[in-house]
Amino acid sequence: MTDRAxxxxxxxxxxxxxxxxxxxxxxxxxxxxxxxxxxxxxCTPTLVTAGQTLRPEDITVSVLxxxxxxxxxxxxMEKLVDAGFGRGEIGDAPDAGVRTVQVYAADRRRSDVAxxxxxxxxxxxxxxxxSTRPGLxxxxxxxxxxxxxxxxxxxxxxxxxVCRPLPE
Numbered sequence: 001m002t003d004r005a006x007x008x009x010x011x012x013x014x015x016x017x018x019x020x021x022x023x024x025x026x027x028x029x030x031x032x033x034x035x036x037x038x039x040x041x042x043c044t045p046t047l048v049t050a051g052q053t054l055r056p057e058d059i060t061v062s063v064l065x066x067x068x069x070x071x072x073x074x075x076x077m078e079k080l081v082d083a084g085f086g087r088g089e090i091g092d093a094p095d096a097g098v099r100t101v102q103v104y105a106a107d108r109r110r111s112d113v114a115x116x117x118x119x120x121x122x123x124x125x126x127x128x129x130x131s132t133r134p135g136l137x138x139x140x141x142x143x144x145x146x147x148x149x150x151x152x153x154x155x156x157x158x159x160x161x162v163c164r165p166l167p168e
Contacts, residue, residue: 042088042134043163048111048156055084055153056119059112060135060163062088066096067142076140079147083119086165088135098141104129105136111156112136118150135163 001009043060061080065073073090081087096102101120105113108126116136117124131137 041166043086043165045161046164047159047161049159050156052156053153054111054115054156054162056080056115056150057084057086058162058164059115060086060088060165061116062131062133062135062137063090064093064096064133064137064139065091066093066098066102066139067144069142072140072144076138076144076147080119080138083147083150084152085119086135086163088137088163089133091133093139096139096141098125098139099143100141101125101144102127102139102141103136104131104139109157110160111154111158112160112162115151115154118154119147120150121145121148 046058048054048058061077063073063077063080065071073092077087077090100123102125103113103116103120105126106128107113113124113126113136116138120138129137
């Protein structure tokens, strides 16, 4: 094989490798991203009709700390779980501006809010705010008096959807 033939063969092989590399690269770049795996659900939306009973075990709560007291959301969650409520998420809400306690709900007259109020006190402020956290979202502030003994059962006044905890 002459030098010219060998150079032509080498260039041909290199060109073929380049074309194959570009083709492989384009398929990798244009391939769709893998589907994201969503976090497992903590609770499931469940319809409660007027007249049905509602217990703490039927309600998932998430607790956010809007105070400077470290661990307030965690200790509040533990007391609510001990009272029978389903465990949602805990976190911080430093910019919430809550002095005592607040719950995010569209209607202050909801039966699940009334049951929760029996544990958190009559000064529970109900705010119509959306949240991505599961269940009823409670925000505790600097002057939160703590969880107290509440009602074990309540009869739903109207139809409502609660986020019922999943069995463990």
